[in-house]
Each structure stands twice: as C-alpha cells, then as structure tokens.
Amino acid sequence: MPALNALYAKYKESASFFVVYIGEAHPSDAWQLPSNITDKVVYSAPADFKQRSELADICVVKLGIRLPAVVDRFDDATETAYSGWPDRLYVIDADGRIAYKSKPGPFGFKPADLEAALMRALARPMASRLPS
C-alpha cells in the first residue's frame, strides 16, 4: 500500500485513482490465514452492503490508504466484470479502454508494472483528439 500511496501522490494531477473495495479475501468465516490472526486483521465476511461499507472505511483507515475509495455493490457486479478478487490492478486509458490488467493477486500485485503502464498511457494522446 505505501507504493500505491506514493504513485497516487506522484500522478494524482494527471490521472484519477480509485481503490475498489470488494469482498474480503480471507474473512474469518472462510479461508482465514494465520498471518491475519498474528496481525489482528480478523473480520468475518460482511452480511450486507452497510457492513461492507463499514469494513471498507476501517480498511482505508487501518491500511493508511490515501487514494479515494469506492465500495462495490453487494452483488459484486464490478468485481465480477473485472475479475478483481482477491486483488488486481488496472490502468484505463483516457478513451476508456483497458491499458493494463495485472495478474490476479496476491502474485500479480506489482505497483512498478502499474507505474510503467500508467506512464505509457499518459504519453499517448487520446484517440478522439488525434487528427483524422
């Protein structure tokens, strides 16, 4: 998360950034990891949208996330469309097309690759502004 906060600080004027808070990866009532117990990150899966929204708030504060965050619908519509679970990074270009899609987390969570893709997207002019 510190790496993403740094990217946000560096590029927030030239790009939009959003954390999309989705269903928990390792809730205590499913596949909980020993490391989460050590770190005292023990939460059961939210039962409705209100609980999900509250846990999203806790997540943003506890992880020190400076990026703006949005909360996925309780039917996971956005997660499903983007295959975002358990975590995944995207860059969408100025024309609304996918410019970078990371591999699924935890293995695919590579902020350096994200930054390289973002720099490429920033260097490319919008298709709609190109002379035809």
Place this chain on the structure above:
Amino acid sequence: MSRVRIAAAGAGILGFLYGMFLVAVFGVMQQPPQRFGQIMRHVPMPLMAIVPFESMWNSARGGHLRVGDQAPDFTLPRSDKSGDVTLSSLRGKPVVLVFGSYT
C-alpha cells in the same frame, strides 16, 4: 509380476491421482470467491505445497477482459459517503483502479 512392473504401476497410479487432484484444485479456483474460500478453509495447507498454485491461480482467475477492451462502466458510492463515482465520467485522463480488501 516383476518388482519393476509393480513399481511402474504404482508410479502410474500416483501420477493419475496427482493429475486428478490438480484438476480438482483448478475447478475450485474457478469457483466464485466466497465458495472458493469456504472450500479452502477445509484444505490442509501442506497439500497446497505440491500444487503449482501461482500459475494455476493466474489461469483460473484470468478473467475475460483484455487490454484494448472497453472498460466496463460502473457507478459506485465513495467509502466516505461523499457521493458516487461513475467511471465513464472520468474520460480524458487515465484511471487507475486498485481492487482489493482488508484481509
């Protein structure tokens, strides 16, 4: 039956069982997140050590979006309840999306 043939048959059976196990794990990885978690909680972790987890995971959770595709639009509430964000209203600048959760 010679010892060599018994050993070969044993290796064949083990290989077959391992293959079936990998197919089963891949099938579980393709389940929706909640169901995947409910199944994995019952799987002893040492068993996962004999699975090429990362490459199978990357494939099972590859998804269907490709670079160059139109990004699916969404309108979602901000976590600080200060309003909604609609992806398609952000055209003109690149957008970085970070999917994730707390645990």
